Amino acid sequence: MISLTINGKQHDLDVPAEMPLLWVIRDIVGLTGTKFGCGVAQCGACTVHVGEDAVRSCSVPVGTVAGKAITTIEGLGTPEQLHPLQAAWVEAQVPQCGYCQSGQLMAISSLLKQNPHPTEDDLAQAISNICRCGTYDRIREAVANVGKAGA
Amino acid sequence: MMAPLNRADFVKLSATFAGSLVLAFGIDGCANESAGRAAASSAPEAGGFTPNQWLVLHPDGKATVIINKSEMGQGVATGLPTVLADELDLPFDDVIVAFAPAAPQYVDPVFKAQITGGSTSTAAMWMPLRIAGATAREMLATAAAKQWGVDAATLQTKQGSVIDPASNKTASYGSLVAAASQLAVPKTPKLKSASEFTLIGKQNARYDTLDKVTGRAQYGIDVRVPNMKVATVLHPPVFGATIRSFDASKAKAIHGVTDVVRLPDDMGIAVVATNTWAAFEGRKALAVTYDTGAFRKIGSADLYARFHALAQSKDGAKVALSRGSLEGVHGTVVDATYQGPPAAHATMEPMNATASVTADGVEIWAPTQVQTFAQMSAAKIAGVPPEKVTVHTTYLGGGFGRRLYHDYTDEAVAVSKAIGAPVQVIWPREEDIQHDWYRPMAVSHLRGTLDANGDLVALDHTVVMDSIMAPLLGPPKNGVDDISLDTAVNSPYAIPNVRVNYIDPKSGVPAGSLRAPGANWNAFAVESFIDEAAHAAGKDPVAFRLALLAHDPRAVAVIKTVVQRAGSPAPGTAHGLAFGPWNGTNCATIAEVSMEGTKPRVHRVWVVADCGTVVNPTIVMQQLVGATYYGLSMALYGNITIKDGAVEQHNFYDYAVLRMADAPKVDAYAIPSTEKPSGIGEPATTPIAPAVANAIFALNGSRVRTLPFVPNA
Ligand code: FES
Numbered sequence: 001m002i003s004l005t006i007n008g009k010q011h012d013l014d015v016p017a018e019m020p021l022l023w024v025i026r027d028i029v030g031l032t033g034t035k036f037g038c039g040v041a042q043c044g045a046c047t048v049h050v051g052e053d054a055v056r057s058c059s060v061p062v063g064t065v066a067g068k069a070i071t072t073i074e075g076l077g078t079p080e081q082l083h084p085l086q087a088a089w090v091e092a093q094v095p096q097c098g099y100c101q102s103g104q105l106m107a108i109s110s111l112l113k114q115n116p117h118p119t120e121d122d123l124a125q126a127i128s129n130i131c132r133c134g135t136y137d138r139i140r141e142a143v144a145n146v147g148k149a150g151a
Numbered sequence: 152m153m154a155p156l157n158r159a160d161f162v163k164l165s166a167t168f169a170g171s172l173v174l175a176f177g178i179d180g181c182a183n184e185s186a187g188r189a190a191a192s193s194a195p196e197a198g199g200f201t202p203n204q205w206l207v208l209h210p211d212g213k214a215t216v217i218i219n220k221s222e223m224g225q226g227v228a229t230g231l232p233t234v235l236a237d238e239l240d241l242p243f244d245d246v247i248v249a250f251a252p253a254a255p256q257y258v259d260p261v262f263k264a265q266i267t268g269g270s271t272s273t274a275a276m277w278m279p280l281r282i283a284g285a286t287a288r289e290m291l292a293t294a295a296a297k298q299w300g301v302d303a304a305t306l307q308t309k310q311g312s313v314i315d316p317a318s319n320k321t322a323s324y325g326s327l328v329a330a331a332s333q334l335a336v337p338k339t340p341k342l343k344s345a346s347e348f349t350l351i352g353k354q355n356a357r358y359d360t361l362d363k364v365t366g367r368a369q370y371g372i373d374v375r376v377p378n379m380k381v382a383t384v385l386h387p388p389v390f391g392a393t394i395r396s397f398d399a400s401k402a403k404a405i406h407g408v409t410d411v412v413r414l415p416d417d418m419g420i421a422v423v424a425t426n427t428w429a430a431f432e433g434r435k436a437l438a439v440t441y442d443t444g445a446f447r448k449i450g451s452a453d454l455y456a457r458f459h460a461l462a463q464s465k466d467g468a469k470v471a472l473s474r475g476s477l478e479g480v481h482g483t484v485v486d487a488t489y490q491g492p493p494a495a496h497a498t499m500e501p502m503n504a505t506a507s508v509t510a511d512g513v514e515i516w517a518p519t520q521v522q523t524f525a526q527m528s529a530a531k532i533a534g535v536p537p538e539k540v541t542v543h544t545t546y547l548g549g550g551f552g553r554r555l556y557h558d559y560t561d562e563a564v565a566v567s568k569a570i571g572a573p574v575q576v577i578w579p580r581e582e583d584i585q586h587d588w589y590r591p592m593a594v595s596h597l598r599g600t601l602d603a604n605g606d607l608v609a610l611d612h613t614v615v616m617d618s619i620m621a622p623l624l625g626p627p628k629n630g631v632d633d634i635s636l637d638t639a640v641n642s643p644y645a646i647p648n649v650r651v652n653y654i655d656p657k658s659g660v661p662a663g664s665l666r667a668p669g670a671n672w673n674a675f676a677v678e679s680f681i682d683e684a685a686h687a688a689g690k691d692p693v694a695f696r697l698a699l700l701a702h703d704p705r706a707v708a709v710i711k712t713v714v715q716r717a718g719s720p721a722p723g724t725a726h727g728l729a730f731g732p733w734n735g736t737n738c739a740t741i742a743e744v745s746m747e748g749t750k751p752r753v754h755r756v757w758v759v760a761d762c763g764t765v766v767n768p769t770i771v772m773q774q775l776v777g778a779t780y781y782g783l784s785m786a787l788y789g790n791i792t793i794k795d796g797a798v799e800q801h802n803f804y805d806y807a808v809l810r811m812a813d814a815p816k817v818d819a820y821a822i823p824s825t826e827k828p829s830g831i832g833e834p835a836t837t838p839i840a841p842a843v844a845n846a847i848f849a850l851n852g853s854r855v856r857t858l859p860f861v862p863n864a
């Protein structure tokens with residue numbers, strides 16, 4: 001049994017310790033907001049928080065995070081109570097296909113905890129999440145406006 | 152199949168449709184805490200008003216708008232309902248979007264099949280959806296007029312209500328649903344003039360944004376069907392190989408793996424499991440031997456050598472266009488050959504589909520751009536008639552043309568049939584990169600003649616590129632594939648003597664339709680060549696283009712506008728311009744570039760398009776910027792190489808794509824217009840590569856004729 005707290009809810013799971021956290025979240029726990037893009041820590045679509053840190057869950061064996069607090073996109077904010085970053089995303093109309101956006105939001109919301117006002121260079125260095133639709137320009141705009149009126 | 156529908160059909164349809172909504176999105180009884188807005192909608196209540204196949208107006212005043220196009224990021228789930236809601240005078244917030252099932256009444260009027268492609272959705276559906284909205288509006292007004300005993304022509308509609316200005320009475324649409332349902336459908340409803348639009352050109356928010364920032368939007372991989380298994384597929388790595396034998400014992404020993412299935416027609420070997428990870432591990436544990444044909448000896452260098460030889464010899468060339476005559480034209484010759492590699496779509500959501508084959512028929516849930524073809528092919532595999540195949544479309548995590556192919560829906564059907572249970576087939580990224588329908592490898596040879604005035608008076612243009620249409624629709628008529636020749640054969644440049652030669656090299660690498668297919672290569676050759684010709688003529692490349700386009704004021708306007716918006720280059724950089732006319736949309740791009748060693752750095756991009764009426768300004772901007780990035784990604788890095796008959800790349804570590812650090816600031820602008828809308832999802836893909844090449848030339852005088860710019864990223 002591996003015990004995880006996901007979005008504040010405890011789960012006791014009978015899964016192999018080497019199963020990647022991504023598939024535990026998606027296939028065992030049933031939260032599908034976290035996406036699969038590459039499986040090898042390249043694209044960031046699977047980003048979740050372990051504690052405050054953003055991790056690429058496709059490459060984290062679940063056994064290594066036993067007992068830890070995990071936050072997924074479903075725990076970042078809700079439609080009724082958006083996280084400020086999600087609100088900024090709505091204001092800037094960031095998503096296109098949207099598939100990468102859970103990962104983008106989880107990666108950047110973690111970055112904002114260490115660096116609340118990242119410059120465009122900070123973003124370029126810290127955020128390597130892939131977006132094939134090309135929302136990078138709007139992501140920069142949304143991050144610059146987090147917490148501002150309307151967002 | 153295409154018989155016009157009558158009222159009884161609509162009633163039947165709304166009954167079917169109610170069912171399909173539940174099946175498509177409710178997936179009831181299944182743990183899915185993240186059901187989004189489209190997902191949350193339940194069956195329309197009985198008593199809904201269904202004047203046509205696009206609309207169900209509910210007694211609560213909300214309207215379900217059924218769209219026959221796939222939402223892959225390009226915004227059809229917002230743009231198409233906007234068009235209908237505008238004519239209906241319904242607030243956009245009252246719209247519920249539903250994706251149409253595969254059914255005859257939802258075929259595209261141009262394609263005659265349910266397909267999303269070619270950036271044609273808005274253009275094709277613009278009139279049908281306007282008429283659908285106007286029809287409903289007129290019936291609702293007539294229903295109110297009857298109740299109030301007044302002439303319908305004196306009534307107004309606004310924000311979901313019918314209003315009688317004389318008496319100040321209002322009736323909400325919801326309250327009129329029952330009465331309107333009894334009325335005859337008007338044949339020629341009155342459409343708005345452009346100045347009367349309230350949503351078109353003004354609606355900026357997307358329908359799907361909230362679901363996509365909260366993780367609730369349901370993509371193909373999020374489908375959960377009771378008792379569903381998960382499978383993945385190992386495809387023969389060498390193109391054209393067949394499976395000789397395989398040993399599944401190690402795969403079956405993996406905890407969670409339940410079956411290993413050899414798919415028909417050497418599609419591959421599927422590993423079925425209780426969860427995705429077990430399936431992926433099982434795939435890695437398969438031991439397979441293959442029978443490979445001659446292609447196992449082929450590498451990229453062999454293909455390029457053959458393509459170049461063909462481009463020079465023109466052996467087997469078909470003349471695709473002949474205008475004027477190349478004979479007897481004399482002057483300064485400009486001769487250049489360009490080379491580009493295959494490129495992968497690499498949609499963010501890997502290929503996947505869910506299928507359930509039972510005695511009653513087939514049900515498919517898939518992120519697909521080709522509902523009709525997926526349905527027909529599934530019917531064949533399952534051995535049932537097509538009407539026994541239900542296709543539910545989910546959100547697509549990117550399409551770019553990749554999901555015009557139904558290989559992965561076929562696999563889901565074949566696996567479900569083999570194991571007798573519902574199954575979701577998911578490809579790992581490695582299969583996606585190695586088994587794509589690639590933007591084909593190409594070599595283009597252009598030989599032009601400048602007369603004494605420096606005018607380009609002749610062009611002999613040869614394109615060596617696999618047929619893009621052949622895998623989709625069979626070999627092209629007369630051996631000439633107009634898609635592979637897009638932007639070459641239909642170039643608007645007024646060159647009096649032109650011949651376009653097409654050679655289909657049948658390379659053996661699967662060729663496919665990728666965002667602005669054909670054009671995304673040919674624009675590089677044509678726009679680089681025009682630049683080369685201008686310089687050879689001692690002319691300014693912008694003025695040179697404008698002279699060749701003087702007959703086309705909309706083309707001239709986009710070029711002049713982009714030049715004006717870009718201004719002059721920042722110190723240490725240079726600007727390059729390219730023009731990209733595509734399927735009715737004119738587009739022009741300027742790139743501002745400097746060099747970092749041998750790598751171009753693109754600092755800023757200006758892109759201007761004329762796509763007629765803009766339905767949703769946000770989405771048009773998203774598409775102009777996104778297509779620019781997509782084209783830039785391919786131009787900088789996109790490089791599929793072949794070794795021993797197989798693709799050498801595997802995943803994003805060796806198939807590089809554009810990330811934030813490389814993404815320039817893009818200034819995008821759409822020329823205001825009241826013309827009929829034309830496509831916006833693809834055009835900006837084409838001019839960015841030649842704009843960068845032309846900027847490099849302007850910067851340091853070196854002409855880059857080979858893509859990608861950074862071959863070993
Ligand atoms: S799926 Fe984990 S980084 Fe791509």
Ligand code: FES
Nearest residue numbers: 097098131132133
């Ligand atoms: S929004 Fe489609 S991949 Fe980022």
